[in-house]
Amino acid sequence: MGRPARIDRAAILDAAFELADREGLDAVSMHAVARRLNVTPMALYRHLDGKEALLDGLVERLLTEFRAPRAGQDREQWLTAMAGGIRAVARRHPAVFPLLLTRPAVTPAARGVRDAVVAALQDAGLTEAAARRAERLVSSAVLGFAASEAAGRFRQHEQAVVDEDFAELLRWLRLALTGPHHQE
Amino acid sequence: MGRPARIDRAAILDAAFELADREGLDAVSMHAVARRLNVTPMALYRHLDGKEALLDGLVERLLTEFRAPRAGQDREQWLTAMAGGIRAVARRHPAVFPLLLTRPAVTPAARGVRDAVVAALQDAGLTEAAARRAERLVSSAVLGFAASEAAGRFRQHEQAVVDEDFAELLRWLRLALTGPHHQE
DNA sequence: ACCTGAACACCGTTCAAGT
DNA sequence: ACCTGAACACCGTTCAAGT
Numbered sequence: 001m002g003r004p005a006r007i008d009r010a011a012i013l014d015a016a017f018e019l020a021d022r023e024g025l026d027a028v029s030m031h032a033v034a035r036r037l038n039v040t041p042m043a044l045y046r047h048l049d050g051k052e053a054l055l056d057g058l059v060e061r062l063l064t065e066f067r068a069p070r071a072g073q074d075r076e077q078w079l080t081a082m083a084g085g086i087r088a089v090a091r092r093h094p095a096v097f098p099l100l101l102t103r104p105a106v107t108p109a110a111r112g113v114r115d116a117v118v119a120a121l122q123d124a125g126l127t128e129a130a131a132r133r134a135e136r137l138v139s140s141a142v143l144g145f146a147a148s149e150a151a152g153r154f155r156q157h158e159q160a161v162v163d164e165d166f167a168e169l170l171r172w173l174r175l176a177l178t179g180p181h182h183q184e
Numbered sequence: 185m186g187r188p189a190r191i192d193r194a195a196i197l198d199a200a201f202e203l204a205d206r207e208g209l210d211a212v213s214m215h216a217v218a219r220r221l222n223v224t225p226m227a228l229y230r231h232l233d234g235k236e237a238l239l240d241g242l243v244e245r246l247l248t249e250f251r252a253p254r255a256g257q258d259r260e261q262w263l264t265a266m267a268g269g270i271r272a273v274a275r276r277h278p279a280v281f282p283l284l285l286t287r288p289a290v291t292p293a294a295r296g297v298r299d300a301v302v303a304a305l306q307d308a309g310l311t312e313a314a315a316r317r318a319e320r321l322v323s324s325a326v327l328g329f330a331a332s333e334a335a336g337r338f339r340q341h342e343q344a345v346v347d348e349d350f351a352e353l354l355r356w357l358r359l360a361l362t363g364p365h366h367q368e
Numbered sequence: 369a370c371c372t373g374a375a376c377a378c379c380g381t382t383c384a385a386g387t
Numbered sequence: 388a389c390c391t392g393a394a395c396a397c398c399g400t401t402c403a404a405g406t
Contacts, residue, residue, distance in 0.1 A: 003387070003389060029379060041380080043390050051380065098286050101328065104337045133345075136338060137329070137353050144285065144328020145321070153288045154320060161317075169321050172360040187370060187406070213398060225399080227371050235399065 007037050009047045013057045020058065020096045030054070059099050060110040065089055068116035071123035076174050078124060082117065083142045083170055090146035097150045101143050114139075138173055145169055191221050193231045197241045204242065204280045214238070243283050244294040249273055252300035255307035260358050262308060266301065267326045267354055274330035281334045285327050298323075322357055329353055 015036045020028050030051055034041040048054055066089045069081040090097045105111050114135065121131035145166065148154060154162050199220045204212050214235055218225040232238055250273045253265040274281045289295050298319065305315035329350065332338060338346050 005389065007389095030381085031379065040391055042382090042392090045381080046389060098282070101285055101331045101337070102282050102335050104335065104339060133349055133352065136332075136349055137356070140329040140332050140353070141325040142328075144324040144326075144331070147285045147328070148320075148324050151286050151288065153285070155288060165317055165320055168317065169324070172321070172356060175359060176356040189370065191370095214400085215398065224372055226373090226401090229400080230370060 024095045059103050060107045063110045063113040071120045075124045086142050087146045090150040094150035208279045243287050244291045247294045247297040255304045259308045270326050271330045274334040278334035
């Protein structure tokens with residue numbers, strides 16, 4: 001008959017996320033997270049399935065911090081908000097961000113965010129199939145760019161150049177979403 | 185006055201790459217690679233600066249396996265070859281591939297491949313600045329898609345659907361590269 | 369010059385035990 | 388129910404030593 005829990009899943013994810021932000025993803029270990037919570041590593045297993053589940057939790061945190069911009073008044077504006085939001089998350093959490101391209105969204109909260117993006121695209125007038133496809137393609141392109149930037153792949157270029165890169169990418173996507181190319 | 189070397193950088197990268205392909209990126213450790221070469225872990229440090237340098241070596245291997253398609257007869261065809269080549273590498277080496285979005289190309293051989301892509305775009309008629317920008321954007325989008333696919337982010341969809349996604353992405357990029365959008 | 373051996377502070381996870 | 392303690396097979400890297 002239980003004693004009160006000293007930690008829970010949320011506290012564990014908080015600690016892990018902070019650790020990743022400050023010392024990098026490699027610093028996120030079961031031992032290190034436990035240390036931060038004044039608990040032994042094994043205490044974490046009561047609340048989380050292991051290291052993999054911990055990383056899935058970080059993906060969830062990234063996505064819920066992002067949140068999907070609500071249904072587009074107009075499609076261009078929605079796209080700008082959505083892409084800008086993703087890029088902002090990448091800049092705040094460069095160490096954690098690559099996980100988004102490495103791990104599918106598996107936790108319920110994580111899947112919810114993706115579903116909200118699809119819903120917004122449907123509200124903007126796409127069929128369900130087209131909305132799902134657009135979500136996959138836009139997220140791939142934007143995540144690819146944001147992850148590249150966060151990882152320092154464009155490090156050698158001036159910030160202004162990279163900002164203009166991003167603007168150009170948005171123009172491409174706008175063209176693709178509003179252009180003569182979403183039949184079927 | 186040296187004894188003959190039993191291993192070298194190439195042999196180490198061979199072993200690491202094979203290990204990653206067969207058992208995943210997490211299986212690539214200095215200990216495990218050394219074990220595969222019948223050598224102690226410390227022997228690797230003579231030929232490589234450490235774990236980070238080992239991973240940079242894997243990035244180099246991915247890029248040199250890809251090789252840039254030679255200068256485009258026509259731009260569309262070049263784009264198809266280039267994107268298809270990247271996707272093929274991702275499918276052959278799903279475990280290693282994400283490194284491309286996580287680590288900038290730092291070794292000389294790795295940078296050479298990227299420079300060849302830029303050169304091909306210049307041969308196709310872009311200015312140097314435009315070619316560099318196009319390389320950054322196309323590689324971000326294609327790497328983002330290929331990494332997503334390799335990581336299983338589209339796992340729930342039929343192969344035919346994902347193939348059509350890729351075709352659609354290519355149409356977007358073609359539009360962007362040949363459309364009314366590469367002034368300045 | 370190239371590799372080994374012993375060592376250190378870590379890591380993920382298990383198992384049985386305490387309260 | 389929740390957490391600890393001891394333990395295991397790992398990990399990256401250092402240092403001094405062998406040939």
